[in-house]
Amino acid sequence: MHDHDFAGLRGILAADGVNPCHAGALRGALYREIDAALDSRPFLPPLRRWVDRSVGESKAFFLDQPELVEEIRSEDGLTRKFLLRLRDGETIETVLMGYAERHTVCVSTQAGCAMGCVFCATGQGGFRRHLRPGEIVAQVLHARRVLHEIAPDRRLRNLVLMGMGEPLHNYEAVMEALSLISDPGGIGIGPSRIAISTVGVVPGIRRLAEEKRSYQLAVSLHGSTQEERAALVPVAKRWPLEELIAACRDYGTITGKRIFFEWTLIAGKNDSPATAARLAALLEGIDAHINLIPLNPTSGFSGAGSDGDGAERFQRILRDAGFPCTFRQRRGIDVAAGCGMLRGEGSGLAV
Numbered sequence: 594m595h596d597h598d599f600a601g602l603r604g605i606l607a608a609d610g611v612n613p614c615h616a617g618a619l620r621g622a623l624y625r626e627i628d629a630a631l632d633s634r635p636f637l638p639p640l641r642r643w644v645d646r647s648v649g650e651s652k653a654f655f656l657d658q659p660e661l662v663e664e665i666r667s668e669d670g671l672t673r674k675f676l677l678r679l680r681d682g683e684t685i686e687t688v689l690m691g692y693a694e695r696h697t698v699c700v701s702t703q704a705g706c707a708m709g710c711v712f713c714a715t716g717q718g719g720f721r722r723h724l725r726p727g728e729i730v731a732q733v734l735h736a737r738r739v740l741h742e743i744a745p746d747r748r749l750r751n752l753v754l755m756g757m758g759e760p761l762h763n764y765e766a767v768m769e770a771l772s773l774i775s776d777p778g779g780i781g782i783g784p785s786r787i788a789i790s791t792v793g794v795v796p797g798i799r800r801l802a803e804e805k806r807s808y809q810l811a812v813s814l815h816g817s818t819q820e821e822r823a824a825l826v827p828v829a830k831r832w833p834l835e836e837l838i839a840a841c842r843d844y845g846t847i848t849g850k851r852i853f854f855e856w857t858l859i860a861g862k863n864d865s866p867a868t869a870a871r872l873a874a875l876l877e878g879i880d881a882h883i884n885l886i887p888l889n890p891t892s893g894f895s896g897a898g899s900d901g902d903g904a905e906r907f908q909r910i911l912r913d914a915g916f917p918c919t920f921r922q923r924r925g926i927d928v929a930a931g932c933g934m935l936r937g938e939g940s941g942l943a944v
């Protein structure tokens with residue numbers, strides 16, 4: 594795996610004296626084919642010679658596939674969590690989720706996370722490093738290979754950046770990875786089927802708007818006042834709620850796109866009717882969809898999820914205020930693959 598887009602591939606070939614017109618065939622072999630075994634591809638002779646020579650020289654280009662340490666399946670068989678080891682020994686997690694009409698892969702963008710959300714296992718473990726673009730792309734390729742094995746008639750069409758890490762804290766690498774992933778001549782997951790989830794990194798949201806990126810944006814809010822939010826999401830001290838909402842408002846105006854607001858419901862902390870009413874007032878005028886997430890258990894946080902009645906009341910208030918508001922389908926809780934449960938440690942079971 595390498596970290597170059599199509600232009601980069603052309604440049605690499607040209608630098609090695611190969612006509613860059615072969616870049617399309619190389620890109621297809623690397624990204625479009627399920628089996629990226631380059632030795633059996635029917636390349637034209639100049640590209641074949643270059644590939645053979647490059648593999649012989651062990652160009653890092655082809656060798657950056659993470660090692661699968663462990664694969665855990667949920668009891669219902671719909672979710673698979675992969676623990677992957679990167680070249681320097683760091684481990685990350687990737688989750689493949691099956692729904693009636695689609696499969697979605699959830700990838701990590703960092704090893705660990707610096708944002709420290711109190712209810713999140715990744716945040717509880719601290720930050721280790723940013724992932725490189727190739728390490729992000731490799732997770733999608735891995736999930737696609739597995740999907741091809743279990744459901745050959747299905748294509749991987751949806752991607753969410755909601756695994757370990759804060760994507761907008763690793764902006765450049767994430768954008769480079771996404772341009773490879775959404776490239777129609779490569780993996781080909783359309784930008785509108787890619788969701789970037791942020792906990793509220795305001796400069797990143799503004800940059801997405803300025804650069805007119807056509808990915809979906811999901812903002813984890815979790816609090817309707819600065820105080821309520823800062824108690825759950827420490828990054829709110831750096832980018833206060835008011836600044837975040839202003840950035841979201843501008844994002845909506847500039848891009849014309851709907852924003853998904855994620856809300857983890859925690860009993861007694863952010864699930865009261867008064868909070869729901871404040872949230873509705875806060876988002877007034879924004880094209881918003883609110884996703885309610887029942888709190889998933891982690892060992893480092895003692896809070897409990899809202900009960901069914903409280904959660905439904907919360908939803909009703911938002912709907913009555915005119916917002917689409919849905920519950921996120923829960924996936925993979927028994928294998929610690931749900932939202933906020935990824936730790937990068939696996940279960941100790943062998944693959």
Ligand code: SF4
Nearest residue numbers: 706708710713716758
């Ligand atoms: S919820 Fe997301 S941003 Fe917050 S600590 Fe976990 S991985 Fe990081």
